[in-house]
Amino acid sequence: LSHSMSTGLYSVRGYDREGRTVQSMTPARKVSDATPEEILAATVYHGERAIACTERRSKDAHEKYYVAFDYSGFKYEHAISLAAAKMVVFALRDHYCERVQAIYLLDAPMVFQIFWNIIKPFIDPDTKKKIKFITGEEEKKKEFGDLFDKEEAVSCILDDGHLVGSHDVYKYLHEVPFDFTSDEVILK
Numbered sequence: 001l002s003h004s005m006s007t008g009l010y011s012v013r014g015y016d017r018e019g020r021t022v023q024s025m026t027p028a029r030k031v032s033d034a035t036p037e038e039i040l041a042a043t044v045y046h047g048e049r050a051i052a053c054t055e056r057r058s059k060d061a062h063e064k065y066y067v068a069f070d071y072s073g074f075k076y077e078h079a080i081s082l083a084a085a086k087m088v089v090f091a092l093r094d095h096y097c098e099r100v101q102a103i104y105l106l107d108a109p110m111v112f113q114i115f116w117n118i119i120k121p122f123i124d125p126d127t128k129k130k131i132k133f134i135t136g137e138e139e140k141k142k143e144f145g146d147l148f149d150k151e152e153a154v155s156c157i158l159d160d161g162h163l164v165g166s167h168d169v170y171k172y173l174h175e176v177p178f179d180f181t182s183d184e185v186i187l188k
Contacts, residue, residue, distance in 0.1 A: 001045055004038035005169050007031050012049045012181050013163050014152045019058030020101055021181055022066045023050040024154055027080070028073035036084035043088050047096050052179035064101040067092075070156035071108045093127070103131045106140070106156055 004010075007029040014022050023046045031038075050065035080088075092100070105112060113133055120128060134143050137159045144157045153161030167182040176182060 001042055004031050004034040004042040010042050010046045011167060012046055012053055013154050013183050015057055016147045018062060020062050020065050021050050021053040022068050024068045024070055026070040027078045030078045036081060036087050039080055039084040040087040040091060049178055051099055053181050056179040064099055066101050067103045069105050071106060105133045107135055108133055
């Protein structure tokens with residue numbers, strides 16, 4: 001996992017007001033030589049970590065989490081391979097569909113929206129409702145302003161979110177308990 005996460009491509013950071021966390025992926029931070037299997041392993045790891053964080057923080061009131069794809073700084077060379085994309089989509093569909101509250105594509109290139117409009121008729125109606133394209137600060141404020149406090153928001157979700165920058169991957173994997181996000185302070 002350390003290799004495929006070395007650039008900060010993936011993270012589990014912040015909580016909404018009800019204790020659901022955000023699994024984020026920033027494609028512009030892609031690890032260029034990560035294999036499809038490494039990408040899938042990192043996706044599954046973060047899905048499981050997001051579930052554990054949400055269950056702990058909400059005291060088992062919630063088991064669903066958010067997925068946010070932050071496309072700021074994205075260029076087409078950051079795109080993952082078709083093989084990796086298929087593996088991730090099938091894993092999310094087959095194992096995490098009922099665990100995901102919503103999937104946000106933030107500031108995605110127009111070609112993503114065009115592709116989405118082509119395949120949308122073939123997607124399960126419940127899944128369709130969960131996928132949202134959000135572009136620009138006004139749309140983000142409208143969508144996330146009532147869900148997240150600034151202190152618990154990643155900056156790609158709310159422009160004035162306090163969770164900015166990347167995190168220490170080694171510490172995140174080896175020192176922070178599995179059911180804590182990378183930014184939480186552990187009080188003893």
